[in-house]
Amino acid sequence: xxxxxxxxxxxxxxxxxxxxxxxxxxxxxxxxxxxxxxxxxxxxxxxxxxxxxxxxxxxxxxxxxxxxxxxxxxxxxxxxxxxxxxxxxxxxxxxxxxxxxxxxxxxxxxxxxxxxxxxxxxxxxxxxxxxxxxxxxxxxxxxxxxxxxxxxxxxxxxxxxxxxxxxxxxxxxxxxxxxxxxxxxxxxxxxxxxxxxxxxxxxxxxxxxxxxxxxxxxxxxxxxxxxxxxxxxxxxxxxxxxxxxxxxxxxxxxxxxxxxxxxxxxxxxxxxxxxxxxxxxxxxxxxxxxxxxxxxxxxxxxxxxxxxxxxxxxxxxxxxxxxxxxxxxxxxxxxxxx
Numbered sequence: 001x002x003x004x005x006x007x008x009x010x011x012x013x014x015x016x017x018x019x020x021x022x023x024x025x026x027x028x029x030x031x032x033x034x035x036x037x038x039x040x041x042x043x044x045x046x047x048x049x050x051x052x053x054x055x056x057x058x059x060x061x062x063x064x065x066x067x068x069x070x071x072x073x074x075x076x077x078x079x080x081x082x083x084x085x086x087x088x089x090x091x092x093x094x095x096x097x098x099x100x101x102x103x104x105x106x107x108x109x110x111x112x113x114x115x116x117x118x119x120x121x122x123x124x125x126x127x128x129x130x131x132x133x134x135x136x137x138x139x140x141x142x143x144x145x146x147x148x149x150x151x152x153x154x155x156x157x158x159x160x161x162x163x164x165x166x167x168x169x170x171x172x173x174x175x176x177x178x179x180x181x182x183x184x185x186x187x188x189x190x191x192x193x194x195x196x197x198x199x200x201x202x203x204x205x206x207x208x209x210x211x212x213x214x215x216x217x218x219x220x221x222x223x224x225x226x227x228x229x230x231x232x233x234x235x236x237x238x239x240x241x242x243x244x245x246x247x248x249x250x251x252x253x254x255x256x257x258x259x260x261x262x263x264x265x266x267x268x269x270x271x272x273x274x275x276x277x278x279x280x281x282x283x284x285x286x287x288x289x290x291x292x293x294x295x296x297x298x299x300x301x302x303x304x305x306x307x308x309x310x311x312x313x314x315x316x317x318x319x320x321x322x323x324x325x326x327x328x329x330x331x332x333x334x335x336x337x338x
Contacts, residue, residue, distance in 0.1 A: 068116035085299030106130030168201025188222035227254025
């Protein structure tokens, strides 16, 4: 991908480099640059993917005290919990968060990250989406970027995540040990690294139990609707599963709704296990067995890594890639199949 420079923006807009620079730096009014010109420049900056060269030295001289927080879905209770842990931790360290919802859209993620840079944030904490790290990697050469929960394969970006393979494997083994053979897995975003690892963990457990022919992975997003629609199809098929492994709490809620609209009950007819924890799961009927991620510890570690990078701006080569262990919380949603 060609690196866009200031002169490229100026040429596209028919402006001088000085005018473009003043608009980007928020000085359009000071230098009486017309509103239409300023809008044209900012539109070109967004469309081209231009990343201003804000150096660490300039940030130290006039740090904004702001950190960008990019989440794929604020409506998802899991990411709401994540934000609820990251924001106060940043505040303790003297930073205010600018929260942006990327709506599980890779293009939106790239645009939001560049927009945060234009707002002079000192660093970015992101739950990425998609599988293309180029924009965040490019931004990381200007300001610190730390990924949390999700990460990119073969990318040098720092991250804190869960051992999702183990979580998926533990959940599937729990169902297998309870006597289930027909276990369906409803997955989320297929490009998401945690999703891939959870699916791999499930598949490995099925293979270890010689249940290769029973492996069944369906779905395509971390949403209630995905859980609902896929469960509807599963329950109406000729080979109905005796257990469902939902790869997020939102998928679980959709699955529960579909089951309650069916003649089948939980757990007598269909056992359920979910990935992700939330206190409301103890108040469902029945309480749900789930794989819990250490959200608070992930949040604190991500903030610590970012603050350490901000404290040592000349050392951008060191990166931290950490995976924490999940735990299984037993509810009443798993029994032996009939």
